[in-house]
Amino acid sequence: MAGAETLLGLDIGTTKVAAVIGGRGPQVRLLGAASVPCHGLKRGIVVDVPETTQAIREAVTKAQRMVGVELEAAWVGITGQHISCLNARGQIQLPRARRQISWDDVERDMAAAVDAVSIPPDRQMIHAISRGFSVDGEPRIRNPMGLSATRLAVETHIVTASRNLVENITKCVDQAGIGVAELVAEPLATADAILTEEEEELGVLLLDVGGGTTDLALFLEGSIVFTGAVPAGGNNVTHDLAVALGVTHPVAEQIKLTHGCARASLVPEEETISLSEEEESSTSRRFVAEVIEARVQEIFRLAAQELAALGDRWPPPSGAVLTGGGSLLPSIAPVARDTLGCRARLGRPRVVSGPTELLESPALATGVGLVYYAHREAESPRAMPRRGLRVLPVLGRVIAWVRDLFTS
Ligand SMILES: Nc1ncnc2c1ncn2[C@@H]1O[C@H](COP(=O)(O)OP(=O)(O)OP(=O)(O)O)[C@@H](O)[C@H]1O
Ligand SMILES: [Mg+2]
Numbered sequence: 584m585a586g587a588e589t590l591l592g593l594d595i596g597t598t599k600v601a602a603v604i605g606g607r608g609p610q611v612r613l614l615g616a617a618s619v620p621c622h623g624l625k626r627g628i629v630v631d632v633p634e635t636t637q638a639i640r641e642a643v644t645k646a647q648r649m650v651g652v653e654l655e656a657a658w659v660g661i662t663g664q665h666i667s668c669l670n671a672r673g674q675i676q677l678p679r680a681r682r683q684i685s686w687d688d689v690e691r692d693m694a695a696a697v698d699a700v701s702i703p704p705d706r707q708m709i710h711a712i713s714r715g716f717s718v719d720g721e722p723r724i725r726n727p728m729g730l731s732a733t734r735l736a737v738e739t740h741i742v743t744a745s746r747n748l749v750e751n752i753t754k755c756v757d758q759a760g761i762g763v764a765e766l767v768a769e770p771l772a773t774a775d776a777i778l779t780e781e782e783e784e785l786g787v788l789l790l791d792v793g794g795g796t797t798d799l800a801l802f803l804e805g806s807i808v809f810t811g812a813v814p815a816g817g818n819n820v821t822h823d824l825a826v827a828l829g830v831t832h833p834v835a836e837q838i839k840l841t842h843g844c845a846r847a848s849l850v851p852e853e854e855t856i857s858l859s860e861e862e863e864s865s866t867s868r869r870f871v872a873e874v875i876e877a878r879v880q881e882i883f884r885l886a887a888q889e890l891a892a893l894g895d896r897w898p899p900p901s902g903a904v905l906t907g908g909g910s911l912l913p914s915i916a917p918v919a920r921d922t923l924g925c926r927a928r929l930g931r932p933r934v935v936s937g938p939t940e941l942l943e944s945p946a947l948a949t950g951v952g953l954v955y956y957a958h959r960e961a962e963s964p965r966a967m968p969r970r971g972l973r974v975l976p977v978l979g980r981v982i983a984w985v986r987d988l989f990t991s
Contacts, residue, residue, distance in 0.1 A: 589614065589650065590961060592953025593639065593657040593761070594769070595752060597624045597795030597818060598908065600638040601947055602646040604654070605954035607961055612936045614652075616950060617645030626795040626814040627663025629751040632758070639759035656762035658957040660949050661709070661752055662769035662798050665745035668810040670714065671700045674736040682731045684718070689728065689735070692716075696739040707749050709768055710742040714806035725805075740807045742768045767956055769949050770800035770810050775959075776952035777906050777930040778802065786899030789930075790886060790919065791948060792909030794818040797882050798949075799889060803896060813885040817909035820878045827874045828866055830858055838871060839912070845879045846914035847872035879915060883922035902926030908946035 588608075594601040600621045606612040619642040623635030647653055673696025677688060697711050716727040717736040727735060749766060756763055773791045774783075783802040791798040793816045801809040820843075825835035842856045847869055854868040890897060902925040905916060910929055919927035932951040934942045942951055 589652050589654060590954055590957040591643065591646070591654040591657040591761075591764075592772070592950050592957060593643070593659045593756065594772075594947075594949040594953060595621070595624065595629075595635060595639065595660065595755070596793055596946075596949070597627060597816065598622075598793070599946070600635070600642040601950035602639075602642040602657075603942070603947065603950035603954050604646050604650045604652065605958055607958065609962070610935070611955055611958040613934055613942055613951065613954060614936075615646050615649035616941055616947060617642045617649065618941070618947065618950075619645065623755070624795065627661070627812060628665070628748055629755060632751065632755055635755040636758040639755055639761065643759065643761060654761070656764040657756065658765050658767055658772075658953045658960075659752065659756055659763050660769040660772050660953055661744055661749060661766050662793075662796050662812045663744075663748065664796070664812055664814045665748050666709075666742065666768055666770075666810065666812050667744075668740060668742045669700060670808065671696045671739050671741055672736060673697070673699055673739065674734065677733050677735060679733075682733060684727045684730050684732055684735055686728065689713075689716075689737075692735050692737045693739060696737050697741065700741060702741075702743055705746050706743045707746045708741060709744050709749075709766055710740070710771065710810075712740045712742075712807055714738040714740050714808070715804075723804075740810070742771075742810050744768070764957065765960065767953060768810050769952075770798040770812065771807065772952035772956045773798060773906060773949045774800045774802070774807075774952065775955040776932040776948045777904055780805075782901040782904065785901045786896075787901035788886075788890070788899055788903040788923075788925070790883075790903055790905050790910075791907040792816050792882065792905060792915070793907045794909070797886060797907070797909070799886055801890065801893075801899065803899060808896075809890060809893075811889050813882065813889060815878075815882050815885060816907070817912070819882070820875050820909070820912070823874050823878050824871065828858060828871070834858065839875065842868050842871060843875055843912050844868075844872040844914050845875050845912045845918045847876045849914055875912065876918060879912065879918050880922050882909075883919050887923055898923065898925030902928070904928055904930040906930040906932075906945040906948040908944075910945050 592603040603616040621638035623631035716724045786803040789800040858864040916927045
């Protein structure tokens with residue numbers, strides 16, 4: 584299979600690098616995936632370039648072998664607390680002689696919104712996504728193209744990231760011999776694999792509980808209103824267990840995976856678990872669950888703090904959807920429900936084809952989502968997606984891609 588017929592999603596996580604390959608065509612097809620452990624990142628930030636580079640090379644090579652293809656560029660996810668977002672408005676007057684809104688006008692309007700915000704030199708714009716247009720003062724118009732008007736305004740969602748941290752990720756991908764097709768904020772990519780269109784229309788919070796970060800994406804009325812990440816995840820749970828039980832991290836991780844539960848009250852008080860095969864040391868499973876529950880609550884509290892500015896727009900009617908490896912902790916959903924004060928369900932990546940068993944893991948949600956995101960970009964670069972139009976900052980020039988126009 585030729586590289587041009589395939590797409591590569593690269594999720595460089597705190598615990599692993601996942602490479603997912605999808606096939607192009609009218610419908611996205613997942614063809615293969617590989618996941619390689621990596622300790623080169625902390626809380627989404629590269630701390631070891633050689634280790635990260637090596638893991639990227641290995642994951643991509645494995646996935647390529649599985650599919651029998653060589654790929655030159657990847658859609659690369661970025662996350663971490665340095666990701667931040669803001670919503671900005673742009674407004675333009677339309678020329679008197681020609682009042683029918685054209686693609687050029689939409690592009691100018693989006694550029695006006697981007698110009699309206701000042702992005703500090705140490706930050707880089709990753710996405711500018713249209714959330715809705717207003718045509719001659721009439722709000723909530725999703726696609727203004729072809730309408731006659733004199734004024735066009737757009738509400739955009741702008742995602743920025745630390746320039747240095749983005750450069751460090753890009754350097755690792757580059758040194759692994761792969762080009763960066765596009766950088767994608769991980770919460771947005773993950774949402775593509777997990778959320779349904781209906782949930783996004785009603786309003787929903789996506790929480791990707793990873794190893795070192797928990798990514799957040801909030802959708803209201805079908806468009807993204809918040810993108811961010813809190814610097815805590817499953818690794819913090821493991822660390823707390825290691826400290827509380829006086830064991831090493833690998834032992835604490837094993838205890839978490841085998842006996843972990845996020846709801847202490849569900850664990851019978853008399854249950855004990857062995858801490859070591861050699862020595863006769865054991866602990867109460869209820870105590871283990873208490874340690875886990877405290878940290879999991881803390882993660883959701885941090886997430887809630889990020890969303891505090893939403894006021895009466897919280898909670899979203901569809902509640903929260905949890906994914907990521909950390910969401911595999913038994914009984915995590917009820918803890919999310921109680922701490923966030925909304926419904927909560929677990930979400931696994933939607934897999935239409937391919938090595939289902941591997942791809943359906945919540946840990947692969949971002950990798951799969953990156954392929955879905957890439958597919959939309961690659962297949963219909965001039966159409967309006969259900970998520971709105973995106974403006975990509977490329978070589979200092981704002982290039983806009985409109986996708987799936989009028990399809991939704
Ligand atoms: N069965 C399980 N039960 C509980 N926790 C689990 C389970 N499987 C994986 N985890 C936890 O999931 C976390 C890793 O999740 P994931 O692979 O989504 O993270 P990542 O993408 O590498 O990191 P990040 O998104 O923070 O950059 C680890 O902390 C791991 O202990
Ligand atoms: Mg992740």
